[in-house]
């Protein structure tokens with residue numbers, strides 16, 4: 001048995017599959033109107049050589065993402081308990097990435113938002129939700145090495161009537177990726193995404209819809225240990241003239257909907273994250289102080305969910321968690337939902353604006 005080969009189901013940590021320490025590059029795209037200036041510039045290539053350790057870290061995280069999602073796609077079935085789906089995915093990430101405290105692991109909770117729920121839904125412990133044949137599930141999960149985060153998502157639907165809706169978002173996300181680049185204006189990316197998204201019409205249960213780009217969701221910059229950093233990337237027209245810059249990481253994500261194309265916070269919250277800009281805060285309430293210590297030690301500024309507190313032994317923490325939110329130390333991220341009965345689809349990739357080219361870090365042979 002070749003020790004350098006992944007098993008099925010996967011069990012070999014990816015760093016053992018690439019003993020050289022060089023992990024596969026993502027998809028390389030030339031910048032628009034580059035006319036080979038950047039591609040051939042010796043100065044730009046030297047800049048990249050200095051970044052090689054960081055490129056390898058995030059490519060290792062991307063390889064984990066690809067192997068986990070490939071396996072998950074092969075096992076997700078109607079009738080599966082959502083909690084079971086998430087724990088299977090999360091335990092596989094931990095194994096393939098060789099989880100190691102805050103140096104390697106899960107970057108944020110497994111989003112498995114269903115139907116009109118667009119994002120930030122993961123089951124809390126005890127949740128009895130079961131995946132259904134007619135569900136549209138956005139599987140959105142993150143991996144990281146040294147805080148270099150891969151944020152990538154795809155949509156799963158069993159009923160083929162949803163295929164045009166999924167294709168609309170897949171096409172829109174790829175359009176956003178093509179439009180992105182050094183000196184690209186954020187508003188131009190949004191216009192291009194919306195144009196493609198809304199060129200699709202879909203028939204669901206006998207009713208015809210023009211797909212809408214969700215106007216109050218967007219892509220985002222990513223920083224070390226910071227899933228939402230810097231600029232937001234609009235997915236409709238009317239965005240800012242601000243330009244993307246060399247060296248930036250972006251999550252390019254689009255959401256297509258048969259509903260209003262507008263989401264509101266709803267349902268019980270599961271996702272939480274420390275406010276990146278808040279420093280040390282002395283707390284008088286012992287339970288809140290102890291919970292903050294647990295959060296600092298286990299998650300730092302990465303997003304976590306209630307199930308992650310449960311699994312490390314935290315109990316009766318909801319009031320203390322509320323205290324931390326009310327104090328502005330922790331930010332809740334409730335599920336964001338379009339209107340009941342509508343369907344939302346998502347595709348997402350993490351890209352890096354390298355000095356010589358654009359690298360779609362999380363690209364795989366699946367999406």
Ligand SMILES: O=S(=O)(c1cccs1)N(Cc1ccc(F)cc1)Cc1ncn[nH]1
Nearest residue numbers: 108109218219220227228232271303333
């Ligand atoms: O909606 S966001 O809060 C946002 C979009 C633009 C500026 S901030 N968000 C960042 C985030 C929040 C919580 C997470 F657990 C993971 C990520 C986008 C996103 N959610 C899932 N994948 N990507």
Ligand SMILES: [Mn+2]
Nearest residue numbers: 054057146148
């Ligand atoms: Mn680093």
Ligand SMILES: [Mn+2]
Nearest residue numbers: 140151152153
């Ligand atoms: Mn995501």
Ligand SMILES: [Mn+2]
Nearest residue numbers: 151251253348
């Ligand atoms: Mn994202």
